[in-house]
Amino acid sequence: MPKVTLLINCKDKSGIIATVTNFFHNRKGNIIYIDQYVDTEKGIFFMRLENEFSTEYDIADLRVEFDEEIAETYNMNWKLFAEERILKMAVFVSKYDHCLYDILGRFKAGELNVEIPFILSNHKDLASIARAFDIPFYHVPVTKDNKAEAEAKQLELLKKFEVDFIVLARYMQIVSDQLISEFPNNIINIHHSFLPAFAGAKPYHSAYKRGVKIIGATCHYVTAELDAGPIIEQDITRISHSHSIKDLILKGRDLEKIVFSRGIKLHIQRKTMVFNNKTIIFT
Amino acid sequence: MPKVTLLINCKDKSGIIATVTNFFHNRKGNIIYIDQYVDTEKGIFFMRLENEFSTEYDIADLRVEFDEEIAETYNMNWKLFAEERILKMAVFVSKYDHCLYDILGRFKAGELNVEIPFILSNHKDLASIARAFDIPFYHVPVTKDNKAEAEAKQLELLKKFEVDFIVLARYMQIVSDQLISEFPNNIINIHHSFLPAFAGAKPYHSAYKRGVKIIGATCHYVTAELDAGPIIEQDITRISHSHSIKDLILKGRDLEKIVFSRGIKLHIQRKTMVFNNKTIIFT
């Protein structure tokens, strides 16, 4: 049966849930999932809802109707997705291969319900992996002198392939402000530390130096401020004094893969909303 | 503002959410929390909802109306709680004091929104703790020969004090079938293993013998079958070959306290439903 997913947030008011559920009920819909959360401090209402229709429907019409009947009244931020629409995900990499291998392995196993139109890298090293998985690979080198040009090339590719969101699988370049503003809350990074601890470069070295007993990884949306975007998912693993920096890097690889893939899946399933530089994660 | 919490389960059908949310909307209610789950395998719908009324309401009337207008139609299992009603929790103990200390410490700190009419034990050892916390203590010894009499005494106390639910804080006697049937899904036990591993007596000894690398604790509702009731919460901690049984017991104590208190809190907040010997835990 055709299914839609609705995400909304707005100023909290009485009656929103009843109004929205009636909207679908009146169209012979069956709500199969509803989850809501109120940020009582800021007075904001958030909701995620999945609805199955017993008959065909037109997503464009539905959007117009929802907007006119409900969204305008409540001054909502909202998105309505048709489930059959598969997102297009671009993968940016540099030289590290473990996150790329992991994503492609999961993609091939059917875990990630996306299309991957291309892999883009500022180095050529991982081209053979792209080839092995039959995915186009674009080499867009980035140097001090060609930044503007490289960004233009990136944007051109993203538009040409109608990419919905980008995952930075250990992409070691800072993403341009323009790219960020064209893909708001649609660029996902994996940072190899437990943010906000050890932001910036070489977090495993910093963790080793500080003598922490636990290391972490953080999957977050990219914003203009480095490593400071909304956190989607984090996890940790225990270490001890006996672990060298090399050990931390090895242990961290497993962590990065898992945290990254969890974050990507939440995004694909439209289970994330961003507000006030934080995420609401529907479960 | 007066608040009610509704828990329902019934055969899954279209329109339940809209119908229920309208019920509250029509009475000037404001739904501040809704969470729902469908067991697609069995076709069962579950929902937990919190509603605030802007004016006074009568809980008895509300129950009658909900029953007639909705519950009968959908053949629901349901409960409607007024938030101002504080649950009465009896604590059963034997000789181990760590879970008792932990519960009473949390109770005193305001973490557990209950009344504790009494502590009951088959031994006198912990009477002084009850005294220190100013809670009545009843010593009901249990022997092979006085089982029926002891059970009668227990039931008498539970009725006299209008107890809502019982927590077994390492109570080392098997609870009678009659008690279980009078308090269905209202007797909470902490078992010192990761069930279903190591059910029964001396789980730390069994864990040591088997050489596991992780030990656990399980908080569950008590049913007629020993250690086989619906699981509310579990957690684990890592161990190694170098830990003796005594070490496991010590490490396990911390685990038991935390898992037990989490389970009790979920119950107090009416965030648990039982179906098919499993729990649905609303978050």
Add this chain to the structure above:
Amino acid sequence: MPKVTLLINCKDKSGIIATVTNFFHNRKGNIIYIDQYVDTEKGIFFMRLENEFSTEYDIADLRVEFDEEIAETYNMNWKLFAEERILKMAVFVSKYDHCLYDILGRFKAGELNVEIPFILSNHKDLASIARAFDIPFYHVPVTKDNKAEAEAKQLELLKKFEVDFIVLARYMQIVSDQLISEFPNNIINIHHSFLPAFAGAKPYHSAYKRGVKIIGATCHYVTAELDAGPIIEQDITRISHSHSIKDLILKGRDLEKIVFSRGIKLHIQRKTMVFNNKTIIFT
């Protein structure tokens, strides 16, 4: 510098550590790692020691000398490894590919210091993966009628390639007693549950049915009794009522990969000893 690793266990007695450390000191060795453990309940002493020699040495001579000077006196079980000797690891698989992909990815990345002479399977499904990683693949089907023949073929391959140990990467056949007795504590299995809970087939289905809040994976040495061998490593992940069996299987895959690879690494680094059906894990 040439390095040896010594593993010993014997009845606990005074002076073992001094005696052993002197043995290496007298040969111009430098002990760079020592870890020891006493099972006080059984009175057994365990030790792992790494020693670097500043000059060349002959491992065969060293073994004879250690045996005569020390091991006989203390009636030790002991093994002395030269670090330059790379272990040969055979991989047995059936149809699931996630553990195989993970092992081969780590192997290729240099995480696993072994040779992999071949992959063996009772099905043909994963042959292409072996080919992609350039490792010989042997298809040895197992049916009710050809068991003896299949086992003979397995043993022939294992001998021909001088295999040191076998990893069962979700190999779905029961390994023969003969194979187990020819590779004692050298067959490593990954079981997709938190043993001893849910031994046997379909543990995720059993976990779902029981309604546990945590699932696990167990890496263990294979013994004649199914899923009852010495546990090398375990880990867990949290689940909830909302996870279907399919979700458990997906979540479990990540767990299986990590727990399996940790167990294999401990074995390769000779950090495991087995005694009394339990492992001592040196760190």
Add this chain to the structure above:
Amino acid sequence: MPKVTLLINCKDKSGIIATVTNFFHNRKGNIIYIDQYVDTEKGIFFMRLENEFSTEYDIADLRVEFDEEIAETYNMNWKLFAEERILKMAVFVSKYDHCLYDILGRFKAGELNVEIPFILSNHKDLASIARAFDIPFYHVPVTKDNKAEAEAKQLELLKKFEVDFIVLARYMQIVSDQLISEFPNNIINIHHSFLPAFAGAKPYHSAYKRGVKIIGATCHYVTAELDAGPIIEQDITRISHSHSIKDLILKGRDLEKIVFSRGIKLHIQRKTMVFNNKTIIFT
């Protein structure tokens, strides 16, 4: 049997282990535990060793002999403890009671092998807890104007009672440099965040604001730089967007108690060494 524990660190050289183990062997000692670690980056050797003597020995003589025969040669930092010597632990608190309750509960249960000569606080609020556990309580208020006087009073009490180490059970004052220099690596603090994230005041508020998915607690030795001392132990717990600051504080309390008590136990068992502002934790 009389037992001693030895902790050493020194520049790494060949033969240290044999030399030290012989020292005890020659005195009819039996080494029952040995653990060692080499910081290969800095070239430093660390060792912890427990030895049982079959006959009486004089700890003062042993120290002189060890110093002359071994420590001077290798230019070691070392400590030799007689097991029968019970450490004296002072507890500093302010207004929060959860860590104090937890420590005293464990103390009473025999988990912490120390004497507690007194509890000191800058507030009177927790005096009744001290009284309930029969431990002297000293109220030493700290204001802008009386700092020097308050510190003098603290030092006087610590000397009078021959205190070995101090635990800051959520003591909300900054400890003076003089106190730190008189108790180097002997003041243990619990910080309610996953350091180095959220150092300083109100870490739960900062964690909430940043939108992290995990909160932590850190037990560390106090040094002159705030929240930057050697980390003994850390642990974490998962949170979500739905947790308020109050929820974080509640969840954090359990974490603080456990991490703090683990750190204190490691210190009491002399399983910690500090080097280069990091801890080596022997297991």
